[in-house]
Amino acid sequence: MIVIPRALAESLRKHFPPEWLAGLAGLAERTLDQWRLTVDGKPMHGMASLVLPVVRPDGTRAALKLQPVDWEHESEPVGLRTWDGDGIVRLLDHDRDTGAMLLERLDDSRPLSTMPDDFAATEILAGLLARLTRVPGPDGMRHLKDSAEQMVANTPGTASKLSDQDEQNLLKDWAARVSEVLDEPGDRLLHWDLHYDNVLAADREPWLAIDPKPLVGDPGFDIMPALDNRWDDIVATGDVPKAVLRRFDLLTEALGADRQRAAGWTVARALQNSLWEVDGGEQRLDPIQVAIAQAVTSPRR
Ligand SMILES: Nc1ncnc2c1ncn2[C@@H]1O[C@H](COP(=O)(O)OP(=O)(O)O)[C@@H](O)[C@H]1O
Ligand SMILES: [Mg+2]
Structure with missing residues (x-):
C-alpha cells in the first residue's frame, strides 16, 4: 500500500x-x-x-x-x-x-543544502551548472526566448496590480533590462531549478543534480536559484549585496559568462518569479528578488 x-x-x-x-x-x-x-x-x-x-x-x-x-x-x-x-x-x-x-x-539524506560552508556549497553548484550548461539544447525543447518575450509583454498589465507605484516602475525597469538581452537568448540546455536541495551526494561522483525543468537558453538565466536559496546564509553575513555578488561572481566565473548579460538574465529570472507571484495575488514584490536584482545591476563596489 x-x-x-x-x-x-x-x-x-x-x-x-x-x-x-x-x-x-x-x-x-x-x-x-x-x-x-x-x-x-x-x-x-x-x-x-x-x-x-x-x-x-x-x-x-x-x-x-x-x-x-x-x-x-x-x-x-x-x-x-x-x-x-x-x-x-x-x-x-x-x-x-x-x-x-x-x-x-542517489543519497537523499545528503542534499547539498546540508553542507555547512555556504561558499563551498556554491562552488559545487557552480561547477555542476557550468557542466550542465555546456550541452547544447536539443531541437524541439521550449526556448527562453519565447518565455522572455512573453514576460516583457505581460509586465505592464501585471505591474498595475502592485500596490506601490515605485514597485510598478521597478518591474517595468526590469522588463526594459530584459529587452536589452533578448537579441541573444542563448542555445544551451538549462536546468532551471539548480538550488541546493536539487543536488544530492552520489557514488559515481561526489555530487549530482536532480529535478531539472529544462529549457534552452542563456546560462545566465540559471543563476538565480543559486542566489535566492540558502538566503539565511546571505543575511547572516551582515552585507546582503556583497554576499549576493560573491555568489554571483563565483557562478559567472564558473560559467565563463559575460557579467552584464548574466545580470540581465538574472533580472529576467527576478521578473519571471515576480510576475508569477503578482499574478497569483501578491501585491508587493518579494524583497529577496528586489535585493538580488539590485545587487547584480548596481555598479561594482
Ligand atoms: N534519484 C534520487 N535518489 C534519491 N532520492 C531522490 C532522487 N530523486 C529525488 N529524490 C528525493 O525526492 C525529493 C523530491 O524529488 P525532486 O526530483 O527534487 O522533485 P520536486 O520537483 O518535487 O522537488 C528530493 O528532494 C530527494 O529527497
Ligand atoms: Mg526538488
Whole structure:
C-alpha cells in the first residue's frame, strides 16, 4: 500500500487538478508492477512529485518519480536523456503515457543544502551548472526566448496590480533590462531549478543534480536559484549585496559568462518569479528578488 505523504497531498490539492492526487497511489502501484520494482524505504517528495526508493529485479537501487505531466515537467526526461548522467542523475526508464521516471538512486539524506560552508556549497553548484550548461539544447525543447518575450509583454498589465507605484516602475525597469538581452537568448540546455536541495551526494561522483525543468537558453538565466536559496546564509553575513555578488561572481566565473548579460538574465529570472507571484495575488514584490536584482545591476563596489 502506497501512502501519499500529507505535505505532498496538500501541495497537490492546492496546485493541480484533484484527479491527479486521487489516482496517484494507484498509478504508483501499477508502475511498480510494470517495472517489477520493490519499494525499499519511505516515500520522498517535493512540491509536486512522489519519489519512491525502489529496487529493480536485478538488485539495482533506483528511485521512481511520479509527477503531473504539465508544461513545466514534460521536458525533464528529455533533458535527462540529453545530459546522459553527466553531472546529473541518470534516467533508467521512462513511461511516455504516465510520465513516470525511473532514476538512478542517489543519497537523499545528503542534499547539498546540508553542507555547512555556504561558499563551498556554491562552488559545487557552480561547477555542476557550468557542466550542465555546456550541452547544447536539443531541437524541439521550449526556448527562453519565447518565455522572455512573453514576460516583457505581460509586465505592464501585471505591474498595475502592485500596490506601490515605485514597485510598478521597478518591474517595468526590469522588463526594459530584459529587452536589452533578448537579441541573444542563448542555445544551451538549462536546468532551471539548480538550488541546493536539487543536488544530492552520489557514488559515481561526489555530487549530482536532480529535478531539472529544462529549457534552452542563456546560462545566465540559471543563476538565480543559486542566489535566492540558502538566503539565511546571505543575511547572516551582515552585507546582503556583497554576499549576493560573491555568489554571483563565483557562478559567472564558473560559467565563463559575460557579467552584464548574466545580470540581465538574472533580472529576467527576478521578473519571471515576480510576475508569477503578482499574478497569483501578491501585491508587493518579494524583497529577496528586489535585493538580488539590485545587487547584480548596481555598479561594482
Ligand atoms: N534519484 C534520487 N535518489 C534519491 N532520492 C531522490 C532522487 N530523486 C529525488 N529524490 C528525493 O525526492 C525529493 C523530491 O524529488 P525532486 O526530483 O527534487 O522533485 P520536486 O520537483 O518535487 O522537488 C528530493 O528532494 C530527494 O529527497
Ligand atoms: Mg526538488
